[in-house]
Amino acid sequence: MIEISQLTFSYSNQSCLFEAFSLSIKKGELWSIIGPSGCGKSTFLYLISRLIKSESGAISIDGETAHRPRPQTGLVLQDHGLLPWSTVQKNVALGLNIRKLYGPDGKHAPPGSKLDKTAEKRIIDYWLSRLGISDLKHKYPSQMSRGQRQRTALARTMALSPDLLLMDEPFSALDAPTSKDLQDLIVALNRERELTCLTVTHNIEEAVFMGRKILILGKTTNRDPEIINNPTATDSKHSSFQAMCEDIRAKLEKSA
């Protein structure tokens, strides 16, 4: 689904984050990306979302290499992603409203994605209830907890039925039960709709839970990807889950 070939990127005046970096991600895979701060893990996600452009190399998603954000890619950030002046319901509807503004032109919305009002409402109601925030739909972001805000952000993204979900530290500011709950939800979504998921995190246990494949990025220029196959993913009771965490920790210490 994602083919990254010979990717090179650096911020101006800074050392190279990626150089001739190649990676392939298949449809429906569950990936996590971990590394010390400043290693470029968020940048990597933004590059895939095409919110920033690479210097050279190509990132092709579903066979196409356009340079604008792809409407079927969903992105969830840690915080500040919701409109503070809109209610939960309006925030969840935002993506659909933006699509309506442009029409199904293939650039801002997938072609042939026109929805009528009732279908739209059904989608919004579905995701509000799936994320457990139906009761909050008339609240504003400032009236809610971080966890509820993150649920809203997820509902907004999922309402657009993405086939690729990119998440940048999505649960790191949340309390343990909330983040566990949302991790389970993402895993369920990955399973039931073959949703390709990439989670950037600095939390080792989250990386092990959320990644059947774990990409470790280093502080120096990343050339050859270090990928760990992780059979214990999505199963924190697995007998070697803790061993896997220790393994990742050791690798991170080595690369730092």
Add this chain to the structure above:
Amino acid sequence: MRKTLDLTTVLLGILMILVFWQALSWLIDSPIMPSPLEVIPIFMTSLTGELGLHFLASTGRVLASITLAVITAVPAGLALGQMPKLNRIFDPLIAIVYPIPKIVFLPVIYVLLGITDISKIFLIAVIVFFQILVVVRDEAANLHPELILSVRSIGAGRRALFRYVYIPASLPAVLTALRISIGTAVAVLFIAEQSLTSYGLGYYIIVETYQVLLYPEMYAGILAMSLLGLTLYFLIDYLERVVNKHLYLEK
């Protein structure tokens, strides 16, 4: 949570002014300080007559100025706030021009734009323009980059960003700027209307009443001017509450 003016506060304020006013008129006991009991009936009857026309002329000028200032300053402020390079170029200029009392350019504007309403409207618009420009620019510069990124990530291009992010984000700033500048705008209107027109509250207060010693009528004009300022202020206050529900929430 922000505080809003409630009706009791307003009525109490008006009552206090009337009491002080009456006390002053007893104390000073001179034609220049007539009693409110004398002025208010004159105000009531003349507001439906000649004074009403002056009031409408002034209101029209102020509203035209505000409109002109808003439709020019908001896009300019957004552009400066979202484009740091552009802002770096214009920042020194704005920093110098912002505190200059623009009213001193009144003669220049008269010569350039002619002795018409356009000159007066333009002058007030320039004053309000800078107020709005500066707050909208700062507001736009403070927008979380994450917010813009995440809205772009769900498909927003420039048009949708304007519609769903920039405009609603700058509305509170615009209203705050208007609230601050409304006093100045009305004050400048008063000065500008004292000459080269035959309608407007400034003209009514200075030329038609003060200069011919009609003091009670002059006070009716002052009341009308106060009414204009207050109405605009309350209108903005009301708009703030309607538009910015999220700033007035009880947790």
